[in-house]
Amino acid sequence: GENVEQHPSTLSVQEGDSAVIKCTYSDSASNYFPWYKQELGKRPQLIIDIRSNVGEKKDQRIAVTLNKTAKHFSLHITETQPEDSAVYFCAANWLDGGADGLTFGKGTHLIIQP
Amino acid sequence: KAGVTQTPRYLIKTRGQQVTLSCSPISGHRSVSWYQQTPGQGLQFLFEYFSETQRNKGNFPGRFSGRQFSNSRSEMNVSTLELGDSALYLCASSWGTPQGNEQFFGPGTRLTVL
Numbered sequence: 001g002e003n004v005e006q007h008p009s010t011l012s013v014q015e016g017d018s019a020v021i022k023c024t025y026s027d028s029a030s031n032y033f034p035w036y037k038q039e040l041g042k043r044p045q046l047i048i049d050i051r052s053n054v055g056e057k058k059d060q061r062i063a064v065t066l067n068k069t070a071k072h073f074s075l076h077i078t079e080t081q082p083e084d085s086a087v088y089f090c091a092a093n094w095l096d097g098g099a100d101g102l103t104f105g106k107g108t109h110l111i112i113q114p
Numbered sequence: 115k116a117g118v119t120q121t122p123r124y125l126i127k128t129r130g131q132q133v134t135l136s137c138s139p140i141s142g143h144r145s146v147s148w149y150q151q152t153p154g155q156g157l158q159f160l161f162e163y164f165s166e167t168q169r170n171k172g173n174f175p176g177r178f179s180g181r182q183f184s185n186s187r188s189e190m191n192v193s194t195l196e197l198g199d200s201a202l203y204l205c206a207s208s209w210g211t212p213q214g215n216e217q218f219f220g221p222g223t224r225l226t227v228l
Contacts, residue, residue, distance in 0.1 A: 001173075032215060043204065043219040044157070089157060093215070101147060101170040102206075102217065104157040 002027040004092050006105025014113050019080055021108045023090035024072040030092040033066060033073045034102070039086045047088075048075070077110075085112045116141065118207050118220035126226045132193040135223045137205035139186050145169075145210025146188035147217060148180060151202040163188050164210045192225075200227045 003026040013019045025033075034049035050057045050064045050073065057064050061080075066073040077084055087109050091102040119138045127133050139146050147170075148160040159172040163182035180190040186207075192199055202224050206217035 034216065036219075043221050046216055046218065049216060091157075101159040101162050101172060102149075102157075103159065104149075106156045 002030055002092055002094075002103040004090060004103050004105040006090050006108060008108060009106065010109045010111070012111040012113055013080055015080055015082060017080055019077045019084070019110055021075045021088055021090070021110070022072060023074070023092075023105050024070075025092040025103075026071065027092070027094065028068075028071065029094045030103075032093045033064070034091050034093075035064060035075050036089045036091065036104075037086045038089065038107075044089060080110075080112050082112050082114065085110060118205060118218055120203075120205055120220040120223050122223060123221065124224045124226075126228065127195050128228050129195055129197060131195050132191060133195060133225060134189055134191050135203055135205075135225075137188045137190075137207075137220055139188070139205075139207030140218060143207035143209055143218075144186050145208045145215075146182060146186065147206045147208075148188070148190050149204045149206065150174075151204055151222070152200075157204070160190065195227045197227050199225065201225060 006023045031052035036044035037047045038044040048062050048064050050066050061078045063076040087107045089107045090105045093102050121136045145164045147162040150158050162170040166182045177193045182188045202222045204222045206219045208215050208217045
């Protein structure tokens with residue numbers, strides 16, 4: 001089955017700096033890679049996703065890059081703000097047949113220092 | 115559009131009992147996936163239902179089961195509860211197609227097994 005590794009487990013950055021979280025996956029058949037943000041006591045929220053036919057996707061301060069050859073993908077947050085503090089999860093899925101079971105990384109606790 | 119809802123939000127059970135959790139997806143969504151979230155193991159996929167059929171299953175014992183009704187609402191059942199089943203159980207809904215597989219999570223059911 002699929003295995004997703006996520007690094008680092010904790011990331012502390014100064015407000016205004018950039019943050020990068022990296023994930024690797026094992027199954028070359030995976031073709032959908034979402035990122036979720038989970039604040040303390042709340043549900044995971046989808047913040048951005050990318051499909052394997054795209055190398056990069058941006059949404060305001062958030063971007064995701066995908067390297068299919070190396071089987072890794074990364075989340076980039078620029079100009080970090082206090083409200084970016086949360087746990088971020090990457091995930092991978094294969095879409096053949098429409099099966100929707102996501103395999104998640106262990107999460108990155110992002111801390112924005114004022 | 116109303117989001118994904120889950121009931122109950124909190125449950126306390128004792129070892130050996132069984133429990134049923136409920137999930138109502140976003141209107142129109144036909145896929146419901148269930149996940150277990152614990153501090154040690156993170157987010158782990160349990161199973162996914164689409165149009166009342168289980169399409170995908172994770173690596174959990176047979177004590178964990180689920181079903182989906184014709185209105186797409188889903189239930190999961192855990193029999194013979196163990197202390198290690200204490201977790202946040204999250205469901206997520208999506209259209210369930212390769213072009214529409216973004217998953218949106220409910221608030222979760224916090225299960226405590228004593």
